[in-house]
Amino acid sequence: MATNVAERATAPVVTAIPPTAGVRFRSHAVTWSWRAFLFVVYLVLFGPLVILMLFSINDSNVLAFPLEGVTFHWYTDAFHDQLLHDALVNSIVVACIVAPICLVLGTLTAFGLTRFRFRARPAVAGLVGAPLILPWLIIGIAALMFYVRFKVDLSLNTVIATQVVCTFPLVTAIVGAQLFRFQRVQEEAAIDLGCSRMQVLRYIILPHIAPALAASAIFAFTWSFNNYEISAFTLGFQQTFPVWVYSSVRNPDHTAIVNAISTVISIIQVVLLTVALLFLRARSGDDAARGIIAGGEAVAASAET
Amino acid sequence: MATADVAIAPAKRGRRSGGGRGAFGILFAPVTLLIVLFLGPMVIMAFMSILKFPPNTSSGRTLSHYTDVLTDPLNWKIAWTTLWMSTTAMIIMLAIGIPLAYYMVFRAGKWELFLLLSLVLADELAPVVKIYAWQVILGRNGIVNWVIPGPPITWLLFSPFAVIVTLAASYITYTTIPIYAAMKAIDASMFESAVDLGAGWWVQSKRLLIPLAAPGIFIAMILVYIPMLTDFVTADIVGGTGSYMMGQRVRDLILGSGDWGAGSALNLVMLVVSIVFSLLAYKLARLNRIQT
Amino acid sequence: MGRWVRAGAAAIAIALVGVACGGGSSAPASGPHGSVDPSSITGTIRLLSYSDGFDPGYLAAFQQQYPNIKLETSSMGSNEEAIAKIQAGFDADVVNSCVDEATLEMDEKGIYAPLDQSRLTNWNDLFPSMQQLPGVQYNGGIYMVPVDAGTSGIVYNADVVTTPPTSWADLFDPQWQGRAGMEDIAVTAFMIGALTLGIQDPINMDQTQIDQVKQFLIDHKSQFRTFWKGDAEVKSLFKSGEIVISSGYPDTAKALQQEGVNAKFAVAKEGQFLWACGYGMTPNVAPENLDAVYALLNYYSSPEAELYEAQHWNYQIANEKTLKLASPQLIQEASLDAPFHLQNAIPASPPENRDAWVAAWTEVKAS
Numbered sequence A: 001m002a003t004n005v006a007e008r009a010t011a012p013v014v015t016a017i018p019p020t021a022g023v024r025f026r027s028h029a030v031t032w033s034w035r036a037f038l039f040v041v042y043l044v045l046f047g048p049l050v051i052l053m054l055f056s057i058n059d060s061n062v063l064a065f066p067l068e069g070v071t072f073h074w075y076t077d078a079f080h081d082q083l084l085h086d087a088l089v090n091s092i093v094v095a096c097i098v099a100p101i102c103l104v105l106g107t108l109t110a111f112g113l114t115r116f117r118f119r120a121r122p123a124v125a126g127l128v129g130a131p132l133i134l135p136w137l138i139i140g141i142a143a144l145m146f147y148v149r150f151k152v153d154l155s156l157n158t159v160i161a162t163q164v165v166c167t168f169p170l171v172t173a174i175v176g177a178q179l180f181r182f183q184r185v186q187e188e189a190a191i192d193l194g195c196s197r198m199q200v201l202r203y204i205i206l207p208h209i210a211p212a213l214a215a216s217a218i219f220a221f222t223w224s225f226n227n228y229e230i231s232a233f234t235l236g237f238q239q240t241f242p243v244w245v246y247s248s249v250r251n252p253d254h255t256a257i258v259n260a261i262s263t264v265i266s267i268i269q270v271v272l273l274t275v276a277l278l279f280l281r282a283r284s285g286d287d288a289a290r291g292i293i294a295g296g297e298a299v300a301a302s303a304e305t
Numbered sequence B: 001m002a003t004a005d006v007a008i009a010p011a012k013r014g015r016r017s018g019g020g021r022g023a024f025g026i027l028f029a030p031v032t033l034l035i036v037l038f039l040g041p042m043v044i045m046a047f048m049s050i051l052k053f054p055p056n057t058s059s060g061r062t063l064s065h066y067t068d069v070l071t072d073p074l075n076w077k078i079a080w081t082t083l084w085m086s087t088t089a090m091i092i093m094l095a096i097g098i099p100l101a102y103y104m105v106f107r108a109g110k111w112e113l114f115l116l117l118s119l120v121l122a123d124e125l126a127p128v129v130k131i132y133a134w135q136v137i138l139g140r141n142g143i144v145n146w147v148i149p150g151p152p153i154t155w156l157l158f159s160p161f162a163v164i165v166t167l168a169a170s171y172i173t174y175t176t177i178p179i180y181a182a183m184k185a186i187d188a189s190m191f192e193s194a195v196d197l198g199a200g201w202w203v204q205s206k207r208l209l210i211p212l213a214a215p216g217i218f219i220a221m222i223l224v225y226i227p228m229l230t231d232f233v234t235a236d237i238v239g240g241t242g243s244y245m246m247g248q249r250v251r252d253l254i255l256g257s258g259d260w261g262a263g264s265a266l267n268l269v270m271l272v273v274s275i276v277f278s279l280l281a282y283k284l285a286r287l288n289r290i291q292t
Numbered sequence C: 001m002g003r004w005v006r007a008g009a010a011a012i013a014i015a016l017v018g019v020a021c022g023g024g025s026s027a028p029a030s031g032p033h034g035s036v037d038p039s040s041i042t043g044t045i046r047l048l049s050y051s052d053g054f055d056p057g058y059l060a061a062f063q064q065q066y067p068n069i070k071l072e073t074s075s076m077g078s079n080e081e082a083i084a085k086i087q088a089g090f091d092a093d094v095v096n097s098c099v100d101e102a103t104l105e106m107d108e109k110g111i112y113a114p115l116d117q118s119r120l121t122n123w124n125d126l127f128p129s130m131q132q133l134p135g136v137q138y139n140g141g142i143y144m145v146p147v148d149a150g151t152s153g154i155v156y157n158a159d160v161v162t163t164p165p166t167s168w169a170d171l172f173d174p175q176w177q178g179r180a181g182m183e184d185i186a187v188t189a190f191m192i193g194a195l196t197l198g199i200q201d202p203i204n205m206d207q208t209q210i211d212q213v214k215q216f217l218i219d220h221k222s223q224f225r226t227f228w229k230g231d232a233e234v235k236s237l238f239k240s241g242e243i244v245i246s247s248g249y250p251d252t253a254k255a256l257q258q259e260g261v262n263a264k265f266a267v268a269k270e271g272q273f274l275w276a277c278g279y280g281m282t283p284n285v286a287p288e289n290l291d292a293v294y295a296l297l298n299y300y301s302s303p304e305a306e307l308y309e310a311q312h313w314n315y316q317i318a319n320e321k322t323l324k325l326a327s328p329q330l331i332q333e334a335s336l337d338a339p340f341h342l343q344n345a346i347p348a349s350p351p352e353n354r355d356a357w358v359a360a361w362t363e364v365k366a367s
Helices: A002-010 A021-056 A073-080 A082-115 A121-133 A136-149 A156-180 A184-192 A197-226 A229-234 A241-250 A252-304 B002-013 B019-049 B064-071 B073-107 B109-122 B127-138 B143-147 B160-184 B189-196 B201-229 B233-238 B246-256 B260-291 C002-018 C056-065 C079-087 C103-108 C168-172 C186-196 C207-219 C231-239 C250-258 C287-300 C303-313 C328-333 C354-366
Strands: C043-049 C069-075 C094-098 C144-151 C153-157 C180-183 C224-228 C245-248 C263-266 C272-281
Touching (some): A021 A252, A021 B073, A021 B127, A021 B160, A073 A252, A082 A197, A082 A252, A082 B019, A121 B019, A121 B201, A136 A156, A136 A229, A136 B246, A136 B260, A156 A197, A156 A229, A156 B019, A156 B201, A184 A197, A197 A241, A197 B109, A197 B160, A252 B109, A252 B127, B019 B260, B064 B073, B073 B109, B073 B246, B073 C354, B127 B160, B127 B233, B160 B201, B160 B233, B246 B260, B246 C354, C043 C287, C056 C069, C056 C303, C079 C094, C103 C144, C103 C272, C144 C287, C144 C303, C153 C168, C153 C231, C153 C250, C168 C180, C168 C186, C180 C186, C186 C207, C186 C245, C186 C354, C207 C354, C224 C231, C231 C245, C250 C263, C272 C287
Parallel strands (some): C043 C069, C043 C094, C180 C224
Antiparallel strands (some): C094 C272, C144 C272, C153 C245, C153 C263
């Protein structure tokens, strides 16, 4: 029973219908419509990136056609720019600190909000959601005034502090969405069957929210790295990468360097994510199966009630 | 891990008992941080909003900023523009995000991880840089006009159209991911049962997919819709002169005119509106879950 | 180049000896022909400036001469933004400002502190017209060292706009509807509007006139493709054909020609208005950094640094000695010898009620 559920869960829905010529044609059209749809979506998503890569080798610092000739000197310029180096390093360090903290805080909060009913819940939920909805520009300025009031020196630490507070609600939202749909029945079943709490956590809950955790981690890192509004106001005199980018809007040469450095960053990220992908694939065989089986059990269990 | 134990134990005996204590343990750290590092600055901001102009403490207190802000017809006009542009962009994103998430979860098979990761990758680049690229795409002599024959279409760029398109393109990732996460928790065998019972894809969507993915959809909306209401970068770069948005208004009031009072007041008003919206969406999401 | 700088450093050394309550590190006294080692000057300077102020090429010579001065930089998008940040608590030592934007305001708000003239080695070499710009001197003291200046006029694509424009009203010509550009700075936009409407003495406009200009700009908003900020944006707008005529500066036209766009700069008959920028010191400078701050201020106003600005950005300069270093062609190209003696020039000066201008421009953009 378990394996059947697992197989059927991964098979496409269409195969449940006995194939006839008409259906095969329809499924062809459907497949191709899906492909066209995906093509357009990814075109829109990556188009701007491709354009910037194109302009990063353009022998001109103006972002307009026609192209003036190929050059790599923007890349060498980027290489030699000390301010840029410092900014990048700062951004990476900050993001590497912010992301794990947000993951922990956000998951705790998601648990707290979805699993318990207590009178203050709507208020807490509102408080948690608030940093996501207030313009970061305002949070940044308010944070600056706050730090000044309490005589805290502005530095990367203040940036980290405010970024953490503004980013962990994102993790809460993503993990919370998945926890919402989670059937408590499984947990109770597991406990009834004699699992310890640690085992329940490790084998049932964590695999279930693993995709949400992974997505949140990536998002938290990205948000922190790309954050401009908060960093600009809570930084001392060190720069982070987005602050450097914005400051370069007034300097045409910098715009072209930004294209070059963005291309490099994107390539690095492609490499990193591909490696992560391969790594996950190699390891995730077992976990994925477990998740599906657990899901299947849940349906079976809830179908009985 | 101790807090997680506390979380699980009461579940066995029924949901309501021990709820408060368990929640307190788990939520203590996050909530404290929020109060200190978030509410603190907000309180200061609120304080600024009642100071008379110019904004220093010796000016005296006043509520006039609020009355000015709420009665200025210009603000209402900007609010309306912002609202309809953001809503249009949100609808477009949902129209793309829901099918995309569905495909990734149920149809993609081995490509799922690749699609997911590339979706995330697309968003890695600093937003301002990408928005400049849209100028090249939508411009008078840009890529779209190069592809489409005839005289150049000028309303593609520096117009509300440009803002909507760019906003939609910028936030697709954040729309799709929460919906994806919610759909992951749906058991695909339900769809097979539906098909066996004779339901076409529309009924399946309406009765199964959307309600089950609803928490994800609402989270996506909260995550994306509200930032769009306060966005100013996009409108600055591709909006031209005719699509001024609320985010720009607040920014200009504070950084342009130095009118901290009006800017803070306006901002707090927007915060209240956003909180109301979020609570509403949250309640709707929960309600929906109980019904299924 | 070395001789001038060493002389400057020597002057600092001499001045330091003369200072009664000196702070921190003072360079040893020595004779007038500098055997002072600039590398003995130490300190940290926190500089808040437009990004051209810390352009690496521009400051390369400074970093070389003063290897022991640590420079931390932060860029500002506008004078308003700098004021907003500083009033909110942001700490800086040297702050960039422009006379036509907020220099006087910075004096009045205490963001600038008075400078010691005896420590400003290049002060006496500055054009008198620069020394007397509003905000440079205030309440009998020197608060800001003016460094560069330029003019504002009309930049146009000569291939499309075949008749050279002669008036600000040409920006509002219906045949360029939707193809005109305007810089997103309150003072610029309102100046242009006022001059187009024929208002005399726009700097001293009263509220009714401001409202008039405001309404005029709102009515003609559709004339403009967009309000641009910054050099990079206006260049790409011209090059991609989005705009064919705009408010702008001579160096914009020059840079565009190098991009293959036949752009030219024209002066409007109603008047060209001028910008002038420089640097001042905040009251928060720690005593041990004072020498470094003056070193920087003197560097900015030195002929060598000014020559760099003239060559690279065609800025006009403040130090008369720069003319000795510049080629005749450059002098002519950038009008180096006659800042503010230009035809029909409206001097760089902040409007009387700048806040009202800025507020009105915000309304124009929002409408």
